[in-house]
Amino acid sequence: MASLLNRLHAIEVATRPEHPDLTRALAARWEELPAHVKQPNQMLGKRMTGCEGTHGVFPKCNLACTPCYHAKEANRVRTDGDHTESEVDAQMALLRKFRGPGQHAQLIGGEVSLLGPDDHARALRAMMRHGRKPMSMTHGDFDYDYLVGLAIDPKTGERRFEHLAFAGHFDSMMYGRRGIKKVGAEVELNPYRERFCEMFRRLEREHGVTHYLAHNITVTPRNVEQIPQLVRDCRHMGFRMFSFQPAAFIGNQARWKDSYRAFSTDEVWKRIEEGVGARLHYNAEQVGDVRCNRTAHGIYVGDRYETLLDEDDPRDARVLQDFIAAFGGMDFKDGSRRLRTARCARAIAGHPAVLRSGAPWAARLVKRLGGPIELARGNTKAVTYVMHSFMDAKHVRPAWEMLQRGEMSEDPAILEAQERLQSCSYAMAHPESDTLVPACAQHSVLDPLENLHLQELLPARPPAERAPA
Numbered sequence: 001m002a003s004l005l006n007r008l009h010a011i012e013v014a015t016r017p018e019h020p021d022l023t024r025a026l027a028a029r030w031e032e033l034p035a036h037v038k039q040p041n042q043m044l045g046k047r048m049t050g051c052e053g054t055h056g057v058f059p060k061c062n063l064a065c066t067p068c069y070h071a072k073e074a075n076r077v078r079t080d081g082d083h084t085e086s087e088v089d090a091q092m093a094l095l096r097k098f099r100g101p102g103q104h105a106q107l108i109g110g111e112v113s114l115l116g117p118d119d120h121a122r123a124l125r126a127m128m129r130h131g132r133k134p135m136s137m138t139h140g141d142f143d144y145d146y147l148v149g150l151a152i153d154p155k156t157g158e159r160r161f162e163h164l165a166f167a168g169h170f171d172s173m174m175y176g177r178r179g180i181k182k183v184g185a186e187v188e189l190n191p192y193r194e195r196f197c198e199m200f201r202r203l204e205r206e207h208g209v210t211h212y213l214a215h216n217i218t219v220t221p222r223n224v225e226q227i228p229q230l231v232r233d234c235r236h237m238g239f240r241m242f243s244f245q246p247a248a249f250i251g252n253q254a255r256w257k258d259s260y261r262a263f264s265t266d267e268v269w270k271r272i273e274e275g276v277g278a279r280l281h282y283n284a285e286q287v288g289d290v291r292c293n294r295t296a297h298g299i300y301v302g303d304r305y306e307t308l309l310d311e312d313d314p315r316d317a318r319v320l321q322d323f324i325a326a327f328g329g330m331d332f333k334d335g336s337r338r339l340r341t342a343r344c345a346r347a348i349a350g351h352p353a354v355l356r357s358g359a360p361w362a363a364r365l366v367k368r369l370g371g372p373i374e375l376a377r378g379n380t381k382a383v384t385y386v387m388h389s390f391m392d393a394k395h396v397r398p399a400w401e402m403l404q405r406g407e408m409s410e411d412p413a414i415l416e417a418q419e420r421l422q423s424c425s426y427a428m429a430h431p432e433s434d435t436l437v438p439a440c441a442q443h444s445v446l447d448p449l450e451n452l453h454l455q456e457l458l459p460a461r462p463p464a465e466r467a468p469a
Contacts, residue, residue, distance in 0.1 A: 015342040017330040017350075025049050025100030026329055037423045041285045041317065046324045049099040050288070050425045051106065052132065054091055055442050056450050057084045057123070058109035060460070063139050064175040067218065067260075069251040069390070069443045073451035074110065078460045081119025088123045091429040092130035098436055099427075101131030102331040106167070108137040117149030121160050133165070135214070140168035140196040141177050147199050151209045159209055167214035167243070168196045172223050173257075186217075186226040190233050197238035214241035221262045224271060231275025235300065241384045244268055248390035250443045265389050269294060272385055276305050280385055284309035285320060288425035291416070294387040299369060302379050306368045315364075319357040326351035388426075391417055393444035400441040 013020060030038070030045025037044070044050055059074035068074075092105065105127055112120060120136070127134040153160050170193050172183040183189055193215070200211040215234060219227070231242065246268055247260040273280050280296035284307065287293045298307040309316045326347045332340060348354060369375055399417035402409055409415045417440075424438035437446065 014335075014339060015346055017326075017343045017347040018328045019101050022049075022100035022102060022329050025098065029099075032422075034419055034422045036419065037286065037289055039286055040321055041283070043285055043287045044423070044425055047329055048287075049103055049329075050427055051104050052095050052099065053106040053108045053426060053428050053439060054088055055108075055428045055447070056454060057087045057091075057107075058112065058115060059451055059454060060114060061109070061111040061139070062114060063111070063141065063177060065171075065218070066173045066175075066257045067220075067247050067249070067251060069248075070110070070447060070451070072251075072253075073448065073455050076460050077451060077454040078458045079110070079114040080458050081115060081122065083458060084115060084119060085122045085126055089126040089129070090431040092127050092132050094429040094431045094434065095132065095427070095436070096130040098429075100329075102329070102334060103132060104135065105132035106135050106137050112136045112138050113142040113146060117146055120150050124161065135165040135167055135212075137167050137169070137216075139174060139177070140166075140170060140192065144199045144202060147203055148207070151203055152207055159207060161209060163210045163212070164200070164203075165212040165214075166200070167216050167241075168193070168239075169216040169218075170196075171217040172226075173218055173220060186223055186230045187233065193234055193239075194237055201238065212241075213239045214243060215239040216243045216245065218245050218247050219268050220247045220258045220260060222258060224263050224268060227268065227271035228275035231272060235276075235303075235383065236381075240382065241386065242272075244272060244385075244387045246387070246389050248440075249392040249394065250390055250396075250440070251393075251447070265291075265294075265387065269387060272387070276385065277303065278305040278307070281307045281309055281311040282387075284311040284316060289420045289423035292389055292420050292423070293425055296385045298383060298385070300381045300383055301369050301374060304370070305383070306365070308365065315357065316361060319354075319361040322351060322354040322357045326354040390443075391420060391440045396421070396440045396444035400438075400445050 016023075018026070026045050026049060029049045033042070033045055058079045059070055059077045060079050061068075061070070061075065088107070095103065095105065107120075107123055107127065115123065124134045124136070151159060151161055151164060170189045172186050172189065175182055177183070177189075177192065180188060180192065197213060200213060203209050204211060217223075217230070227244070234242070246263075246265055247258065249256055249260065269280065269282070278298075280294075280298070282290070282294035282296050285295060285297075287295050296307050297309070298305050309320060311317075327344075328347075330343060330347060334340070335343075366372060366375060369380070395413050395417040399409065399414050399421055402414070403418055403421060408418060421438045421441060424440070426439040427436040428439060428442045429436055
């Protein structure tokens with residue numbers, strides 16, 4: 001009888017829309033958010049606990065970027081596979097403890113392709129062991145053989161992974177890329193962007209490993225006017241997400257070359273919209289603080305783009321609330337088809353209003369996309385546009401120090417930084433202190449000291465090879 005009850009309990013838990021640990025993590029995340037972001041369209045604490053990233057696992061990079069958010073000591077640390085796997089494992093364990101399963105985590109340094117393919121694979125597996133969905137962050141300047149070495153076990157010829165997610169960072173402020181050491185304009189990088197996407201298409205053709213690709217670009221006064229053309233050039237290359245990051249004064253001060261505050265985030269977003277050829281409804285859903293993040297999910301039909309939600313339509317706001325009430329943080333890709341079907345059935349049974357609002361929403365979306373005949377042609381592609389605005393270190397440092405003391409500033413600039421840090425959607429784990437740290441605080445406050453320690457632990461050159469003092 002006990003074994004039967006245990007089995008029934010296991011089935012009941014497995015068919016819940018959310019894993020119990022995720023339910024607890026979402027509730028805790030919502031509770032800790034500041035009041036100003038607890039809006040009906042807020043995804044943190046309702047749909048997700050937040051994105052995650054690694055730190056101190058391979059800080060070295062072989063390109064030079066202006067700006068570079070890593071401390072100047074980063075390139076004095078050698079890349080070491082054992083260190084990477086050990087640190088990734090510990091950091092992901094802490095994220096699993098606080099954030100539950102199924103969250104997206106970035107394997108980020110540094111340049112990930114400086115890890116050997118085997119070490120890279122070990123790090124990804126460590127992330128997956130702790131229920132993370134890993135994405136490798138890269139400048140994309142590696143060869144197809146490296147990608148095959150990562151995806152395919154050289155000893156057995158078997159796939160190590162069924163699916164890989166990569167974010168390629170391409171912009172004209174990067175120096176040292178093979179074939180184009182110095183870039184004059186964003187359009188000059190299009191062949192390199194195409195090459196990056198084609199490597200993954202080839203991997204899928206030859207080995208059956210599917211992929212998700214994101215495109216990252218830092219925005220400064222030097223390339224802000226080029227955004228519309230970049231979007232038009234790249235929207236059909238194969239990237240599923242485009243991330244624009246207005247530059248901030250963080251990291252290596254020697255690489256601060258521009259007046260980064262010469263334009264507003266509104267201006268950046270307008271140029272993205274110009275390239276897309278459509279309004280991007282970033283107020284339809286919120287991820288943390290809108291001063292940090294803007295997100296628009298949508299679908300291309302040929303060259304025409306439509307966002308999934310219209311921020312001016314109260315019916316779309318209603319369907320989002322019903323969706324969250326029904327499905328919460330449910331992972332629609334986790335488990336077998338039968339298990340996902342059971343979870344969906346329980347979700348809808350628990351909140352049937354999602355059907356009443358969802359069916360008309362789907363009909364409206366199909367109409368905006370050109371109707372069922374147009375969709376049947378199969379010329380559609382889902383693409384997400386996001387903008388992530390980091391903060392200047394001069395504001396983050398005092399803001400973070402005061403938050404650690406439980407104090408809120410009266411200075412408007414520091415108070416804004418504190419509010420944004422409290423709402424941060426991008427965290428990094430510190431197992432040694434059992435804490436999670438916002439990425440801006442990591443880069444502004446903690447990276448310099450961390451890299452000094454790593455410089456001693458993993459010197460770029462062994463002591464015997466160093467020049468005498």
